[in-house]
Amino acid sequence: MNTRFDMMLPRRQTILGGVALAAGAARPANAQLTIDMTKPSFEPVPIAIVDFKGDKVGADIAGVVRNDLQNSGLFRSIPPSAFIQQNMDPNAPPRFPDWRSVGAAGVVVGQATTSGGNIKVDFRLWDVVVGQQATGLSFTSQPDKWRRLAHIIADAIYKRVTGEEGYFDTRVAYVAETGPLGNRVKRIAIMDQDGFNTRYITDGKTIALTPRFSPTLQEIVYMAYGENNAPPRVYLQNVESNRRELLGNFPGMSFAPRFSPDGTKVVMSISADGNTDIYEMDLRGRALRRLTSGPAIDTSPCYSNDGTQIVFNSDRGGTQQLYVMGAGGGGERRISFGEGRYATPVWSPRGDFIAFTKISGGSFGIGVMRSDGSGERMLANGFLVEGPTWAPNGRVLAFFRQQPNSGGRAGSVTLHQIDITGRFERQMPTQTDASDPAWSPLIPQ
Amino acid sequence: MRMIKALTAIAAMILIAACSNDQQAAAPATTTVTPGSVADFRQNVGDRVFFDTDQSTIREDGRQTLNRQAEWLKKYGNYQITVEGHCDERGTREYNLALGERRANAARQYLVAQGIPAARIKTISYGKERPDPVGSDEAAWARNRRAVTALQ
Numbered sequence: 134m135n136t137r138f139d140m141m142l143p144r145r146q147t148i149l150g151g152v153a154l155a156a157g158a159a160r161p162a163n164a165q166l167t168i169d170m171t172k173p174s175f176e177p178v179p180i181a182i183v184d185f186k187g188d189k190v191g192a193d194i195a196g197v198v199r200n201d202l203q204n205s206g207l208f209r210s211i212p213p214s215a216f217i218q219q220n221m222d223p224n225a226p227p228r229f230p231d232w233r234s235v236g237a238a239g240v241v242v243g244q245a246t247t248s249g250g251n252i253k254v255d256f257r258l259w260d261v262v263v264g265q266q267a268t269g270l271s272f273t274s275q276p277d278k279w280r281r282l283a284h285i286i287a288d289a290i291y292k293r294v295t296g297e298e299g300y301f302d303t304r305v306a307y308v309a310e311t312g313p314l315g316n317r318v319k320r321i322a323i324m325d326q327d328g329f330n331t332r333y334i335t336d337g338k339t340i341a342l343t344p345r346f347s348p349t350l351q352e353i354v355y356m357a358y359g360e361n362n363a364p365p366r367v368y369l370q371n372v373e374s375n376r377r378e379l380l381g382n383f384p385g386m387s388f389a390p391r392f393s394p395d396g397t398k399v400v401m402s403i404s405a406d407g408n409t410d411i412y413e414m415d416l417r418g419r420a421l422r423r424l425t426s427g428p429a430i431d432t433s434p435c436y437s438n439d440g441t442q443i444v445f446n447s448d449r450g451g452t453q454q455l456y457v458m459g460a461g462g463g464g465e466r467r468i469s470f471g472e473g474r475y476a477t478p479v480w481s482p483r484g485d486f487i488a489f490t491k492i493s494g495g496s497f498g499i500g501v502m503r504s505d506g507s508g509e510r511m512l513a514n515g516f517l518v519e520g521p522t523w524a525p526n527g528r529v530l531a532f533f534r535q536q537p538n539s540g541g542r543a544g545s546v547t548l549h550q551i552d553i554t555g556r557f558e559r560q561m562p563t564q565t566d567a568s569d570p571a572w573s574p575l576i577p578q
Numbered sequence: 579m580r581m582i583k584a585l586t587a588i589a590a591m592i593l594i595a596a597c598s599n600d601q602q603a604a605a606p607a608t609t610t611v612t613p614g615s616v617a618d619f620r621q622n623v624g625d626r627v628f629f630d631t632d633q634s635t636i637r638e639d640g641r642q643t644l645n646r647q648a649e650w651l652k653k654y655g656n657y658q659i660t661v662e663g664h665c666d667e668r669g670t671r672e673y674n675l676a677l678g679e680r681r682a683n684a685a686r687q688y689l690v691a692q693g694i695p696a697a698r699i700k701t702i703s704y705g706k707e708r709p710d711p712v713g714s715d716e717a718a719w720a721r722n723r724r725a726v727t728a729l730q
Contacts, residue, residue: 313712317708319707343672362700386702389675406683407680407683407701408680432675433670433672433673448632452632492668492669492670542712568671569671
């Protein structure tokens with residue numbers, strides 16, 4: 134996107150001077166500008182985001198930042214109507230006592246100026262508790278990229294406060310569902326993580342399912358049915374040009390595709406004579422290699438974050454369970470041993486956890502376990518929850534919830550996000566019913 | 579006319595008691611359809627068989643339906659056949675695609691064993707993507723775990 138980033142550290146002397154002055158002031162004991170999201174309980178960090186000065190878009194940018202942080206569950210955005218200090222100089226320290234008295238642990242100020250076909254945005258996060266600048270950045274980009282700049286600012290604030298990478302400058306691909314269930318239209322859609330800029334990349338003439346991003350976000354792989362009852366097959370599609378290519382050109386059905394972390398391979402399931410196994414396709418020469426064999430259903434493969442292993446689900450032991458094998462096949466071992474059926478394993482981009490869908494006792498759940506199968510923990514349950522996908526920081530998941538059908542009518546199908554403790558779940562806005570979310574990596578800058 | 583209605587009522591009672599066949603399946607010839615037509619196949623032969631949860635084994639009631647299908651398909655050799663495998667909504671999407679494929683293939687193999695040429699029969703899995711009927715109770719799920727023989 135041709136964006137320039139500079140750490141904004143001018144006037145350091147002035148800022149440090151402010152620290153000395155502020156240090157003597159009383160601090161509220163309960164509000165800190167840090168949060169440990171892995172702790173069993175915490176209070177969201179109260180933060181004040183002031184409308185950015187300069188162009189009118191400055192207020193819009195602040196609104197996007199507020200929304201991102203609030204929706205993470207880790208922040209509480211203090212409503213601007215409560216602010217005491219008005220007309221702030223975006224480069225000068227705020228009046229810290231004013232912000233302490235509204236309960237803010239941090240205050241964000243910034244400005245946006247457009248000139249010569251570029252937009253320049255800078256911001257500072259002030260730590261109200263200790264009375265100094267916590268972080269600050271300056272960006273230059275094209276004016277129509279202002280939403281992305283806002284997400285990048287929200288990511289910087291999230292990182293400074295939580296110590297974890299942000300996930301706001303990302304997209305989510307999903308299956309947009311419309312029409313009656315018996316003849317449902319299912320199209321692949323891509324939107325910004327906050328629900329904006331939705332576009333549809335398949336036309337809906339045939340059912341398309343299970344989109345997954347390449348590491349660069351340039352391409353997705355998904356499964357789509359053919360015209361005239363042709364079996365479903367795996368396609369690779371460029372999301373900019375929409376040029377698509379048939380990857381799974383085999384006699385039987387191919388499905389459940391996923392990229393390797395380096396983007397050079399796609400792992401998928403292929404069916405022949407009713408039997409389903411896992412194959413790897415090298416995208417550089419389209420060479421196909423079989424990774425599993427035997428009469429069981431082996432599907433939903435997903436590479437480990439380092440690309441050396443693959444987790445998948447198989448009913449080889451009688452019911453669906455999770456197995457791990459080497460990325461080239463072999464060494465298969467079962468890792469799920471709880472009660473019920475386990476499906477759709479997804480390896481965290483950090484490598485520490487595997488998320489899954491569990492079907493047990495007539496209901497569905499989304500859970501995580503460590504990659505060796507230990508430490509299983511359920512995060513969300515419901516009539517039908519399915520299809521976890523990791524945000525790039527490995528600390529937040531998305532999945533979908535389907536409500537029961539009744540009276541011949543389809544129950545709603547919606548996307549949700551939840552943090553890894555299971556404490557904070559929220560519905561993600563979509564234009565239509567939606568399933569099969571795939572969270573992208575951070576958009577390359 | 580009254581006689582035909584009475585027969586239909588009895589047939590319906592039997593179907594409810596059996597609790598496994600489709601309404602359009604296995605009904606005796608109470609209406610006039612052209613012999614050898616798709617409507618004839620659906621009404622008088624039965625176009626679908628049902629499966630137990632997470633299973634792809636052809637049940638006894640399914641064998642009877644498939645035996646009738648095989649007889650009919652031998653008599654009317656001009657049709658190409660696609661067996662569609664379906665699942666209820668109580669599984670995950672990808673696994674259900676594979677399970678639907680297994681069910682379609684089980685029905686196909688049974689028909690081939692009854693003498694239908696393998697080259698006449700294609701399979702396709704719809705997983706849980708095409709529910710019929712639409713519902714979220716045991717009765718709807720039982721009807722959705724199905725393999726449907728579609729004629730072209």
